[in-house]
Amino acid sequence: MNPLFEMVKIAVADKNRFTFVANIHLLKKQLLFLVLLLAVNYHLPASAQDSSKVLKKEQKGKLSSKADEVEMLLKKGAESKIIAAKYEEIARDFKFSGQTNRAIQYFKKAEEYYNKAKMKDASARVLREIAQLQESKQELEDAYITYEKSAEISNSTMSRNDASRVAAPTAESKIQFNQQNIDKIREKDTDLNLSAEEVALTFSNQAKLYDEVGKKEEAIKYKKEAIQVLNEKQVPNGNLETKKMKVDLSSQLAELYAKNQQYDEALQAALEAQTMAKKSGEPSLFVQSSIDLADLYSQNSDSENALLVLKDAYRMALKSGRTKDARMALQALIRHFSEQKDDDSQLYFYNDFIGQLDNLIARDSSLLDEKIFYAKEERIEQLEKERALQDELLDQSRNFNYGLVVFFVALFLASAFLYWSLMKVRMQNKRIALQSLRREMNPHFVFNSLNSVNRFIAQNDEIKANNYLTSYAQLMRTTMEISSHDFIRLDKEIELLTKYLDLEHLRFSQHFDYRIELDENVELENCSIPGFLIQPHIENAIWHGLRYKKEKGLLLLKIAEEKGQIVVAIEDDGIGIQESQKLKTENQKSHLSRGFLNIKERIELLNSLYKFKIQMRILSPTKDNIGTTVLLILPKTVKNG
Secondary structure, rough: HHHHHHHHHHHHHHHHHHHHHHHHOHHHHHHHHHHHHHHHHHHHHHHHHHHHHHOOOHHHOHHHHHHHHHHHHHHHHHHHHHHHHHHHHHHHHHHOOOOOOHHHHHHHHHHHHHHHHOHHHHHHHHHHHHOOOOOOOHOOHHHHHHHHHHHHHOOOHHHHHHHHHHOOOOOOHHHHHHHHHHHHHHHOOOOOOOOOHHHHHHHHHHHHHHHHHOHHHHHHHHHHHHHHHOOOOOOOOOOHHHHHHHHHHHHHHHHHHHHHOOOOHHHHHHHHHHHHHHHHHHHHHHHHHHHHHHHHHHOOOHHHHHHHHHHHHHHHHHHHHHHHHHHHHHHHHHHHHHHOOHHHHHHHHHHHHHHHHHHHHHHHHHHHHHHHHHHHHHHHHHHHHHHHHHHHHHHHHHHHHHHHHHHHHHHHHHHHHHHHHHHHHHHHHHHHHHHHHHHHHHHHHHHHHHHHHHHHHOOHHHHHHHHHHHHHHHHHHHHHHOOOOOEHHHHHHHHHHHHHHHHHHHHOOOEEEEEEOOOOOOOOHHHHEOOOOHHHHHHHHHHHHOOOOOOOOEEEEEEEEEEEEEEEEEEOOOOOOOHHHHHOOOHHHHHHHHHHHHHHHHHHHHHHHHOOOOOOEEEEEEEEEOOOOEEEEEOEEEOOO
C-alpha cells in the first residue's frame, strides 16, 4: 500500500478511536468532535495527494536517490558487486526505519549479486544479517536455514552456533550456544573479523536470554557489556545505524533495571539514551527514547516529568516535519492523558495534531521519498529482468564459444602432447648422453690411480700404497654414489675435489702444492652446481702443466659468488699449453683434445636441458707463456644431487 495514504488512514483511524472515547466521557463535546471528524475526512486525503506538489525537486530523499543509482547501474551493466553494495545500502535504510520485511527483501537482492560476483565473505555477511532480522521477527525456522547457509559459505563457527541457538528448545540451551560465541570473541580470534555492532549484538542476545530465565543481574551485566563495546568504537558522524543501536541498548538496559526494581539506575540509563538520541539528530530516535523515558517516570509515579518529556518529543516531531514521529509522540501523549483521565488534554492534542497535519504532510519529505521509491521499483524490476535475460543470452553465447574453445584446446593439447612426448624422448636421450659422457671420464682416472698404486708397490712403499688405495676407494665410492645425478651440493663437490687433490699430491708431491680459496659469501650448504665439471680441469692442470715443471709449482682453486652465479677459477703456474703440446705424443694430444670435447659437450647438454648459461673460458697465459687459467661460470641452483 502507498505509505502516504497508509499514514492518512492511520491518522483517521486514531481520530475515530479518540472520537469514540470522547463521546463516552465528554458528551458535552460531541458536537465539536463530529465537526472535527468531518474536517478530517474532508481535508486529509487532499493534503496527502497535494504533498507531492509541495515537495521540491532538491528535497528528494536518500531512498529515491539510491533507486536512481540502481537504475543507472543496471542500465550501464555495472559489475554485480557494485549493484550488490547499493542494494545493501537500501536494505540498511529500511532496517533503520524499522521496515524489517523490506530490509530482508533488499538484503536478499544484495546477497544474490554478491553471489554472482563470487564474493563469498560479503555473501555470508549479508546472509547473517538476514538471519538476524528473521530471528527478530520470530521466523526461527527461516533464521536457522539462513544461519546455516551463511556458515556453509564462510565456514563460520559463529553462524553455526547461532543456528544451533535458534533451534535449541530451551533458553538455557540457547545461552550455552551463545556463550560459545562470546568465548570466541573474548579470545580475540582474528579470523572472526566481526564488527563492533556484531559483537554488541551477541552480548545483547545473551542479556535477553538471561532475562528470559529470570537472571536479571546477568542480563544487566551483558547488556552493559554490549553498550561498552559500542562506546569504545569511533562512530562516524553519518553512521546512524550504530547510533541507533547505542540508543536502543541503553533503553533496553533501563528496562532491565526497572524490572529489577533499580529505578535510579533505570532513569539514568534512559536519560543517557535520550541524550544520545538528541545528539544523533534523528527525530525518530529522540521520540522513541523520550517515550521510553516517560514510561519510566510514570512507573515511578512522576507524571509531571513524564508529561514534560512527552510534550518535548511531540514538539520535536512536529518541528522536524516527520509525520510518523509526530503520530508516535501523539499516541504516547494520549495514553498518558488516558491514564490520568484527562480527556480535555486528549482532545486538545489530537485537535492540535489534526490542525497541523496538512502542513506536516506537505513538509514530510520522507513520505514522498518512499512513494517515489516504490514507483521506481517497477522500473528496477524490469531492468533486472532485462539484465537476467542478457546474462542468459550471454551464457548461451559463452557456452557455444566454450565449445569451440574446448575443441581447439583439445586439438592443441593433442598436438602439445605429441610435441611433449617427442621432447621428452629428446630430453631423455640428452640425459643418457650426459650420463655417458660423465662415465667416459672415469676410466682415465681409474687407470692413472692404479698405476700410482702399482708404482708405490714397486718401490716397496706399502704405507703410501695403502694410504693411497684407501683414499682412492673412499673417493670412488662417493663418486659412484652421486655420479647418476646432474647436480651436486657445493660443499660435497669441494670435499670430492679436496680428496682428489690429496691423491694427486701423493703422487706428485715434488711437483706441486695446492690451495683452495673459498669466498666467505658463498653458501655451501644452500646451493648446488652441475657436478664433475671442475675436476677435469684440475686434472689437466696437474698432468699437462705442473708435472713437467722443473721447480715446484702451485695449483690454486678459487670459488666465489657473483651476481647469483658460482665463479670457479683453476689457476696453475705450470709450463703452459703451448709447451705442453710440444711434449705430447700424438696419442696424448688426441686424449687431451677428447677431454676438452667431452667437457664442451656436457656443458652444451646441461645448457640445453636446464636452460643454463654455463660458460668456460681459458684465459691467455702470461707473456712468458707460463701457466694456465680456466674460468668456469656455473649457475647457482637449489637442486640436490
